[in-house]
Amino acid sequence: MESVGRASIREIVRLVNKVEEKTGVKFIRMEMGVPGLDASEIALEAEIKAFKAGMASKYAPIEGVKVLKEEISRFVKLFLDIDIKPEYCFSSVGSAQASIALFMVANRIDAEKRGVLFIDPGFPVQKLQIQVLGYKYDTFDVFDYRGQKLRTKLEELIIEKKVTSILYSNPNNPTWISFTDEELQIIGELATKHGVIIIEDLAYFGMDFRKDYCNPGRAPYQPTVAKYTDNWTMLISSSKAFSYAGQRVGMLVVSEKVYNSRYPDLKRYFSTDYFGHSLVYNALYSLSAGVSHTPQYGLAALLKAVNDGTYNFKKDVMIYGERAKITKKMFLNNGFKIVYDNDMGEPLADGFYYTISYPGMTGDELLFNMICHGIGAIALQTCGSERTEGLRACVSQIGEHLYPVLEERLKLFHQNFPV
Helix, strand or coil: CHHHHHHCCHHHHHHHHHHHHHHHHCCCCCCCCCCCCCHHHHHHHHHHHHCCCHHHHCCCCCCCHHHHHHHHHHHHHHHHHHCCCCCHHEEEEHHHHHHHHHHHHHHHCCCCCCEEEEEEECHHHHHHHHHHHHHEEEEEEEHHHHCHHHHHHHHHHHHHEEEEEEEEECCCCCCCCCHHHHHHHHHHEEEEEECCCEEEEEECCCCCCCCCCCCCCCCCCCCCHHHHHHHEEEEECCCCCCCHHCCEEEEEEEHHHHCEEECCCHCCCCCCEEEHHHHHEEEEEEEHCCHHHHHHHHHHHHHHHHCCCCCHHHHHHHHHHHHHHHHHHHHHCCCCCCCCCCCEECCCCCEEEEEEEECCHHHEEEEEEEHHHCCCCCEEECCCCCCCCCEEECCCCCCCCHHHHHHHHHHHHHHHHHC
């Protein structure tokens, strides 16, 4: 790699693994969003049952097993207050497969346009997917364009850059800001006006802990652009909110309008001009011939418990907010700053990620020096951020037993680089 500041998440993981192996010193792992909690027994028991029923010898349907599609539909209604039929709900090999499949189709609907616009900062892997596909993309850092400022900036870029799709995460990875209903309405209205397809990444569903979005069928609901446009698609991850990352099963939801839309230019690459058919039976099929049966049944059982109100996933993942609050204070007490330090003037929620910088250091220098002190992270420049002095820190793997270790290393860092 040219520099650690430009390294991908998995490259940093590999580097830290090698340093650990060479030195025998265990790192504070803040570079990768690995769930730090065990998966629910509800899902595990359902997977075992599916194995014993002989599912391992059968191909799963490309669009997902019936029971999972039905529970996804219920989940979207109960927790986002959006009506969607099961036929427009799909399983994917994690949200990563769903996003690359959407890029393959949404970026090809109009031969005269460029492709996706990322409302950044964002998840670096999604830009890597675009690069691997050989597509062009555009991006802007949203921090200085919150509220009504977003309308002018977004519309300007949609027109100038000939945008076919817009992707953002909410809550935002890595800054942990959350878009307001006003901002989601702006995005939705512009999507309708300009025929743009929205890809809403809900990887951290319900994890803005300032509000309780986890009561089925009761407000407040997880904010979504689907309230304001029919031009939407959603990526819903099982990895973070449900601690099911290892089974690589995610949820892809496509609005009825988008699914049934026809774009003649799609026939340049696919067997049909229908968006939905091209997405499921061409793009998803070519990437993987379906998601393994047993994880689908595990997720279906978990969603059913959540939908029925017998399992509240928020109670499990609230620990991430506590870890963020405690570890963030350690960084601040040792000379660090929070880069994205407010959410439209309000305090940021404490959650899965936060962003840090250190006076007098670039992001590249800071990451190198932190690694030398046994702490992993990734540079914000890889997330599309204009704040290149900063890093993203993830709290998921920082259990209470590691607090003294982190504090000791941060104190040593501060001693070695006094400010």
